Amino acid sequence: MQKKKRSFWQWLKTYEGQKILTTILFLLVPVTCLILFTVIPAGNMVLFSFQERDRYGLDAKWVGLENYKTVFSNPDYFMTFKNSIYYLIGSFAQQALALLLASILCSKIKLRNFFKGVLFFPYMMNGVAVSLIFMRFFALGDGIVTQTGTVNTILQQLGMDPVKFLSDPSIANYCLVFISIWRYIGFDIVMYIGAIQSISSDIYEAADLDGANGWQRFRYIVFPSIKPIISLQLILAIKGAVSVFEIPYIITEGKFGTSTFVIKTHETGMVFQKVGLASAMAVVLLIIIIIVTLIQKHFFKESDEDKPSKKKKAQNGEVA
Amino acid sequence: MASVTDTQGGHKIKKRRRHYSPAQILVSFLKYLVLIIGCIMVFLPMVVIILGAFKEHKEFLSTGVFELPEKLYLGNFKEAFYKGDVSLGLKNTFIILIVSCIGTILTGTMTAFVVQRFDSLLSRTVKAAFLVATLLPNISMQVTVFQIVDKIGVYDSLWAPIILYVGTDIISIYIFIQFLSQISTSLDESAIVDGASYPRIYFSIILPLLRPAIATVLIIKMVGIYNDFYTANLYMPSNDLPVISTALYRFIGPYGAKWEIIMAGIIIAILPTLIIFLCLQKYIYSGLVSGSVKE
Structure with a gap:
């Protein structure tokens, strides 16, 4: 022993x-x-996802593909993906704008760090704080207990009628996309600045000797060098667009036609306790995201070392 | 970075020696115009919050959003901080933040050490498992993660977010693995020749070498946890367990008719972020951006 x-x-x-x-x-x-x-x-x-069950799984029973049928056939569920299109288009605009601002910040500019800092800071801000700030920004106000919001104050001073920005289904989504761009664009700007600055200065000097102007430099040097990052960002925008949650959840609670697939999943599982159906929705989302990820991995395999991705951002912003 | 700035400085001098053509003046005017519009877009929503937070209730209702407060009234901040539970929220957030950061760094670096340095079947399997796990989006898993959290008995306690922040942070593990793969094994080998044990190698060689990666992870983690709303909202619903995000979120109901107090709460919530940002600006840019360099 x-x-x-x-x-x-x-x-x-x-x-x-x-x-x-x-x-x-x-x-x-x-x-x-x-x-x-x-x-x-x-x-x-x-x-x-193949069962019908509540939060605690008491009396769960098999229902086969019933839940998936509901997700795809009941417009209440699958149609929330329609709202992802707003965010997708919004994030294309966001990339273009970020690229413009990044190129400006990389040229000779005074107070560069100040501008960069101001544009980046919203990305660091607490999501609830951002949501509350914009509830006030777009508020209508009734003049008795709630004050008129910023945009409507400006509209009134210009002699226009106030607008129900956040409760009018035809514009609420645009406002929410605007908030999303406001919040996340700083990250893209900083990322594009990094990419532009990693281009060797020799190339600029050569271009300068050849007498290239600013636009030509962007068109023939900057753009081709950062093209992979731009395409990666555009692909990742899909992931971001299907997993929008926080801002519409806090600001409109998914009302007025602003619900997203994740809000709907959350509601179904946590509020209405239909865990089976919510799981089926989660599986659908999972499959979409896995497909996008595989596409992205397939196209951006070679040098994944220097390809910044938005995955962290999506997770930071929405969950983690 | 420095070399590029220099080159650009060089352009500046060259162009200055040349003459300014009207087109050049127009271009740089447009550049500043775009930047200034951008800054106004960032500041405009916030200015209103700052002005409103210093107004008394009656003054708040009777004055326009752009009007300056009569005097710097601080009562709203007091009410938000004490009655509105922002103080408790900050306290809980910092507890979660500190414990989760320490936990993530220890488990993350240990995993990276084993997975990257040992070539056994087990370590390869674990690495592959983590790789597959990066594919799964956090957000869609919560329906079933919730039940596990409930079952292990940490639901509605500070442990729920802590365990989730530490236990599901696969990205940090990846940052550590990536960083460690760039450090040569010669130091470990010479330590082995000197008779050091593996835990000793980890603590006295690997951990110190990983410092830059730890800084990156800390920045990502701190920003992420401080700003996270989802986890706390789902797993800590009790009114006496707010974090900063949920404390602020719970303002919407009771203070819906007293927006000046919500505004004060917003400012208190953002202030720590602003201070950290101003102090660590450079590290934050590189940390957050390089942290996203993954997959």
């Missing part, structure tokens, strides 16, 4: 034994967490 124990300790002191012990000790917590919070939930999600 005594001898065996000692030999075990001796074995532990060899690098072989140490390696195994260290592997187990170091990976215990992360792997447990991975199993608990990623593997099991993912498995459950697929499983539950």
